[in-house]
Amino acid sequence: MNDKKITIALSKGRIFKDTLPLFKHADIEPVEHPEKTRKLIIETNQADVRFLIVRATDVPTYVQYGAADMGVSGKDVIIEHGGDGYYEPLDLKIANCRLMVASPIDEIDEPKKLRIATKYVNSAKKYFAEKGQQVEIIKLYGSMELAPLINLSDRIVDLVETGNTLKANGLKPTEHIRNISSRLIINRASMKMKHQKIKEIMNALEEAVTNKSQQK
Numbered sequence: 001m002n003d004k005k006i007t008i009a010l011s012k013g014r015i016f017k018d019t020l021p022l023f024k025h026a027d028i029e030p031v032e033h034p035e036k037t038r039k040l041i042i043e044t045n046q047a048d049v050r051f052l053i054v055r056a057t058d059v060p061t062y063v064q065y066g067a068a069d070m071g072v073s074g075k076d077v078i079i080e081h082g083g084d085g086y087y088e089p090l091d092l093k094i095a096n097c098r099l100m101v102a103s104p105i106d107e108i109d110e111p112k113k114l115r116i117a118t119k120y121v122n123s124a125k126k127y128f129a130e131k132g133q134q135v136e137i138i139k140l141y142g143s144m145e146l147a148p149l150i151n152l153s154d155r156i157v158d159l160v161e162t163g164n165t166l167k168a169n170g171l172k173p174t175e176h177i178r179n180i181s182s183r184l185i186i187n188r189a190s191m192k193m194k195h196q197k198i199k200e201i202m203n204a205l206e207e208a209v210t211n212k213s214q215q216k
């Protein structure tokens, strides 16, 4: 970890897009857009703040090991990662969606022991264990909607926002596991060592989240 700089891990795509206005409120703006550059370290208008561009699922790992001081990560990813080594002080209320069980629209009989395809193995295990339902979990890394269509699984556990992806693949949401949004996460050691600057950024982000929700 660089001693002076604040390093912030973000992923491209929807999280970056939704996070930018929040960091702008904290007077932190990237000098280049990650979709327009191949660079993975992006400097900002503040000489002591930089962004790292990493895979969404890797953000907690960079923050856990202190390779980044802070990061923005979906609660779905945080649950799967386990949450070790960092604080989760702020719900940024962006990339909002729901973690759900989905079934084929035309399912007739419920099989005795369900096979569930998902990349959210921990969340799925916990959900069905709490229901006292024995299931077989099949780990996939994406395109979960395909699994029931070709009899790899009976159901899936996946994120749902509009429901369009499920619908397009002949599936329907059946059980709501939990709401998902993106969270600010902060390395435990950085929180102590760089407390003043981190607190400043956290306060500005919190204010941006509050302002946004009051505008709605």
Ligand code: ATP
Pocket (backbone or CB within 6 Å): 011, 012, 013, 014, 015, 055, 056, 057, 058, 073, 074, 075, 076, 077, 095, 096, 097, 159, 160, 161, 162, 180, 181, 182
């Ligand atoms: P990776 O690049 O590691 O495979 P990914 O493709 O899941 O990750 P994104 O699709 O950008 O990355 O998703 C990042 C985060 O956005 C997810 O962890 C989740 O919290 C949230 N998210 C995913 N899908 C939706 C959706 N349809 N609507 C709203 N938020 C979503």
Ligand code: PRP
Pocket (backbone or CB within 6 Å): 142, 143, 158, 159, 160, 161, 162, 163, 164, 165, 166
């Ligand atoms: C996510 C999720 C669903 C889809 C749900 O995928 O895995 O497939 O969004 O959104 P909807 O309910 O609005 O259709 P994403 O678009 O992130 O693609 P991915 O498979 O690359 O993660």
